[in-house]
Amino acid sequence: MAAGCGVVGLAPDMDHPPEDSLQPDSSPGTRPWLLWAAFWVAFGVALRLALLGLAGESELHHDEANYIYLALGWSHFGVLQDAERYLWPPLWPWTLRQALEGFGRHGLWVSKLCLVFTSASVGASVVGLAARLGDKRSGLVAGALWALYLPLAAYTHMGWAEPLFLVFFAPALYLLVAAEQDAGRSADRKLLAAGLCVGVALLTKSSALFLLPILIAGLALSRGRGAWREGLRRAALLGLAIAVPLVPWTLRNAEVYGRFVPSGISLGANAFNGLNAHDLNFDVLPLTRRPGKAPTLLGLSRPAFASRHPDEAWPTAAEIPNTADRNAEEWRRGLAWVREHPFDFLRTRVKKLADFVAPTSYFVRHLGLRRYPGPLGKPFLRRVGTLWAMAAAALLMFLALPGVRVAWRTGRRGTWVLLACAVYFPATSLLVASSRFRVPWLPVLLVFCALALGTRGAEGRLAGLGPGAGRRLVLAGWALLLGLWWVDLPELRLCLEAAW
Numbered sequence: 001m002a003a004g005c006g007v008v009g010l011a012p013d014m015d016h017p018p019e020d021s022l023q024p025d026s027s028p029g030t031r032p033w034l035l036w037a038a039f040w041v042a043f044g045v046a047l048r049l050a051l052l053g054l055a056g057e058s059e060l061h062h063d064e065a066n067y068i069y070l071a072l073g074w075s076h077f078g079v080l081q082d083a084e085r086y087l088w089p090p091l092w093p094w095t096l097r098q099a100l101e102g103f104g105r106h107g108l109w110v111s112k113l114c115l116v117f118t119s120a121s122v123g124a125s126v127v128g129l130a131a132r133l134g135d136k137r138s139g140l141v142a143g144a145l146w147a148l149y150l151p152l153a154a155y156t157h158m159g160w161a162e163p164l165f166l167v168f169f170a171p172a173l174y175l176l177v178a179a180e181q182d183a184g185r186s187a188d189r190k191l192l193a194a195g196l197c198v199g200v201a202l203l204t205k206s207s208a209l210f211l212l213p214i215l216i217a218g219l220a221l222s223r224g225r226g227a228w229r230e231g232l233r234r235a236a237l238l239g240l241a242i243a244v245p246l247v248p249w250t251l252r253n254a255e256v257y258g259r260f261v262p263s264g265i266s267l268g269a270n271a272f273n274g275l276n277a278h279d280l281n282f283d284v285l286p287l288t289r290r291p292g293k294a295p296t297l298l299g300l301s302r303p304a305f306a307s308r309h310p311d312e313a314w315p316t317a318a319e320i321p322n323t324a325d326r327n328a329e330e331w332r333r334g335l336a337w338v339r340e341h342p343f344d345f346l347r348t349r350v351k352k353l354a355d356f357v358a359p360t361s362y363f364v365r366h367l368g369l370r371r372y373p374g375p376l377g378k379p380f381l382r383r384v385g386t387l388w389a390m391a392a393a394a395l396l397m398f399l400a401l402p403g404v405r406v407a408w409r410t411g412r413r414g415t416w417v418l419l420a421c422a423v424y425f426p427a428t429s430l431l432v433a434s435s436r437f438r439v440p441w442l443p444v445l446l447v448f449c450a451l452a453l454g455t456r457g458a459e460g461r462l463a464g465l466g467p468g469a470g471r472r473l474v475l476a477g478w479a480l481l482l483g484l485w486w487v488d489l490p491e492l493r494l495c496l497e498a499a500w
Helices: 002-007 030-055 063-077 091-118 120-133 136-148 150-157 162-181 184-202 209-221 225-257 267-274 323-340 342-357 362-368 379-410 415-428 435-454 469-487 489-499
Strands: none
Touching (some): 030 091, 030 120, 091 150, 120 136, 120 162, 120 435, 150 162, 150 362, 150 379, 150 435, 162 184, 162 209, 162 415, 209 225, 225 323, 323 342, 342 435, 362 489, 379 415, 379 435, 379 469, 379 489, 415 435
16 A cells, blocks of 8 residues: 555646746656656665675674564564563564564564565655655656665664665655645545554554644644635544554553553653754764774764763663553653753753764664675675765755745645644654664655755755745744754764774
8 A cells, every 4th residue: 555655646746836046847748757656666676685695694783683673572472572662663573573483593684574575665756755845856856866875775784773764654744745636535445554554654653643733733723714614524534543553552552551652652752862962973883982993982983972970870670560650750861850950951852963964874884893694794895884874964964954845835735744743853863863763754854855956946055045034034044054964964974984
């Protein structure tokens, strides 16, 4: 379903052409356009398949091993355990369990192979989003960007849940935007499919849980005052569809933990990592633990953005056996630390935001830790991969900013969906941040970047940099981005040196 919904109906909504200041669509007709879109999606899958072969059987790292542990425990004992300090949603451990039971020691490789091929739904959805919010040329640019964006492609040969999350979340975004642009039964079907995709995505990762009220409220308000009944009907339809896959898991958690848990339990554990007197950026932390190779993470960070009271870190609530109760207590301890150290909180929030937008990735970290026993770990490919991944991440964030202005100026219905995501995911980084938490944000950035590169203003400039107040906002955004990269420059230098 996910892959199909990204390919069928990708043609842009020509009932809402761009404003006069943008050049008209000069891309090919629908059939050649679909062939080119399919080419870029297939090319992206082929690149991911090549990366899987070049990586070799890499060593499991932290949560990768924890997911395997949960899958094996589920297979042997018939129950999904929590991870002591938190509960992960069940879909990725269940997927690993099926692969391990069906293919034995090759099960992990088979599960990664499935991630490679199902990633086509992400590429197709990105193409469709850019085409609907821009034009067909922007859709093709989005397909090329998705295919070649190495930090995202690398996740398909790792053992984290993020690529499976995007398999459902990216089509959900496309379906929501398409439903906003369509009417009647077509829109209702897309809303139902979008809700089911969001619900299944939340059974994979809980990072988008608090995005739900924003999306539901946006649907209720997007039709305007004159059609508030229709807006409420659409919002209710989306909410009910989301609930369908989540209700059984929620009832199970209520029985096990005695609490309402629709997705996962991790807020307290994230408070321990993010609302505390220490910095835990997992893009860099493992690199600092190589003997004799790097300073500590605290010694590496710029002092102006680190906690002034590192000795006042609070401990986990390990004495509480119930995982849900333990997380609630750790959340209370995190909020208490914020009240006691307000200036430390503000300083470290700047660092969290800098960690979130730093142009590094788990792929770069793995290269620096020599995690790849295959050809990908050889010096030449390791260095090329590092430069490619870091440059791609920097350019994507840099060029997405004028793309936001393009989306705002064209004013296509449904643009608010991506704008809401563009604000929501950086906001979550104020709690805990690393490049891994940026993964759900990437489809949005790819679409905005494609709008900037695929649309040309009548004056011949890069779209989004035309005259007006919006241009000053783009320049201010670039200045902020460069400032945050400067905050993380010591960490970026370490990542580059380690991989080099």
